[in-house]
Amino acid sequence: MIEQLLWNPLLEFSVLVLTTVGIRVSLGRNPTVRFIVSVAFFGLLTASLLSHDITPYSPDLGDHVLSRRITAGLLKSVWWIGAAVVLISAVRLFLIFENKPREGRLAQDLVIGVIYLGAGLALIANVFSLPVGTLIATSGAFAIVLGLALQSTLNDVFSGIALNLGRPYAVGDWIMLDGGFQGRVVETNWRSTHLVNGSDDLVVLPNSTLAKSRLVNLTRPKETHGVSIVVRFLPTQTPSVIEATMRTVLLSSSAILDTPPPSALVVDIDSTAVEIELTFRVAGFSAAGTAKSELYDLIFRHARANGLRLAAPRDMTVLYPEPSGDAHSIKHPGTPWRLLETIPLFATLTDDEKDALASSMTRRTYRKGSVITMQGSKLSSLMIMRTGVVALQRRDNGHLVELARLSPGDLFGERGVLIDAAEAGDTTALTFVVIYEITKDDIAAVMRDRPALAEELGVLLSRRMDDEQHLSNAISTPHGTHPDTLATRIRRLFEIPKDTEML
Known part of the structure; x- marks a missing residue:
């Protein structure tokens, strides 16, 4: 058993x-x-x-x-x-x-x-x-x-097999379909592909739709992404001058790649406008929007600084009046006054205060490659960019780190003027540069009448020092970066009473 x-x-x-x-x-x-x-x-x-x-x-x-x-x-x-x-x-x-x-x-x-x-x-x-x-x-x-x-489902399944074998895209790639739809691939399976669009919404597309569409992979074969911007200007200057100004715009941007070098070319001209195409590459598709926003701002600033006027789109007919100037420009025709008018920092000043400040400003010019200030030096004047491009660079352990690039309307030297501190890096002219200088005494005279200016300068300096700390991977800055602390130091240095009313 x-x-x-x-x-x-x-x-x-x-x-x-x-x-x-x-x-x-x-x-x-x-x-x-x-x-x-x-x-x-x-x-x-x-x-x-x-x-x-x-x-x-x-x-x-x-x-x-x-x-x-x-x-x-x-x-x-x-x-x-x-x-x-x-x-x-x-x-x-x-x-x-x-x-x-x-x-x-x-x-x-x-x-x-x-x-x-x-x-x-x-x-x-x-x-x-x-x-x-x-x-x-x-x-x-x-x-x-x-x-x-199950015809539709089987169509999606076999389309998914074809897409997986062909591999036109992978998870993480940005793709563009017919109609201009763009999205980043986050998941692929047998039946569908999941995308995240620019507004962070999840879009589920059947594989059969993707197999039939004309698909552009914006991420491959290289991670870098090419961008083109076309700008139209009134023919108030020669095309070569406009083209040179746009090359300066590209040089001013820190959001675009240096390699391959960006280009600015005249692509069309007629009696109403000169068309310039700016072509450049960014680190990835997601960085294209930020780079374009920065370039639009730089185009406006450089065009205004060089006397260029934007033209209307090609399909619009606009009669442009001759620039006769407004009441401000007739009363204050000088370049220093117009420069102060374009800077938000001095927007709250009255016309008389701007007149007094403009009359004390000194014009400085620097050749391309000139070192305007050295790292560790102390400036006693506030330097305002009129034209050109300037690079702020710091030497750290034998390496040169670029902190920022300055364009028309930007200023530097506020560290030495406001808190008596040394410059964080060298200031080098990348093009021919025109700068207007305001001395510390002239700034002090304005701030005693306008104490709110100390607060605004404190915020500006705080932002600049935070950017420098982030880019150079520094552990701390010697003077702190809190706007209130900086504003207190500025008041003390310029003998501005704390209880003065902020105008």
Whole structure:
């Protein structure tokens, strides 16, 4: 009786399953180990079945005992499933595409699907003893009906296979479709592709739509992204002067790449306008918006500083009046006064205060490559950019770090004038530069009448010092960067009472 119990195939099968599970749990999820364990389990199971006269790969039609037929059917089903697991483990282990993980995964999934289908048909033929041919013919008609019902879904699935094989994009790429829609790919699957658009909304597109659309990958073959801007100017200056001004604009920007070098070219001219195309590259597609915003601001400032006037779009007819000047420009025709008028820092000053300040300003010019101030020096005047481009650069451990680039309307020297501190870096002229200088005494005279100016200068200096600290990776700055602290130092240095009313 004990011998019959030990010779029971179900008992052998149970012991074999428990042993296999214990080995797999103890040895972990290594693919090679799992493959070896699966092969061993399948081999032992095959030997056990054959020893009990159970042939798993042929139908059993001679045994009329129900319990034995159920046991044999169960063991045969496990045998075919075990065979499928062995084949699947081999596919996962050996079917690998070097440097092409997506293609390899797709090929594995397709082969595994065929294995599951074959195992299912084998179970039907050898366990349930059903005619597979008749079943296939019947299921063929059913598959046609199901295919028509799922036509859209199957179209998406096969389009997903084609897109995965072709790889026109990958997760993280920015793509543009017909109609100008742009988005960043965050997920791809068999049926759809998920994108995040510029407003951070999730957009789910069926793969069939992507397969039929004209798709532009904005991220490849290089991470950098090219941008073009076309600007129209009234023909008040020669095209070469306008083109040179736009090259200065590109030189002023810190958001665009130096390599490949940006370009400014005259692309069209007529009686109403000169068209200039600015072409440049940025570090990535997401940086294009920031770079364009900065360039638009620089175009306006440089154009105003050089006497250029923007023209209307090509499809608009506009009559431009001759610049006769407003009341301010007639009363205050000098360049210093007009320069103060363009700077928000001095916008709250009255005309008389601007007159007094403008009359004390001194004009300075510097050649390209000239070092205007040295790192560590203290300036006693506030320097306002009239034309040109200036770079602020700091020497840190033998390396030159660019802190900022200044354009018309920007100012520097506020560190020495306001808090008696040394300059954080060298100030170098990248082009021919015109600067207007306001002495510390003249600034002091204005701030005693306008104490609010100390607050605004404190905010300006705080922002400048924070930018310098971030770009140079400094741990701290010697004077602190809090606007209130800086404003207090400015009041103390210029002897401005704390309880003075802010005008």
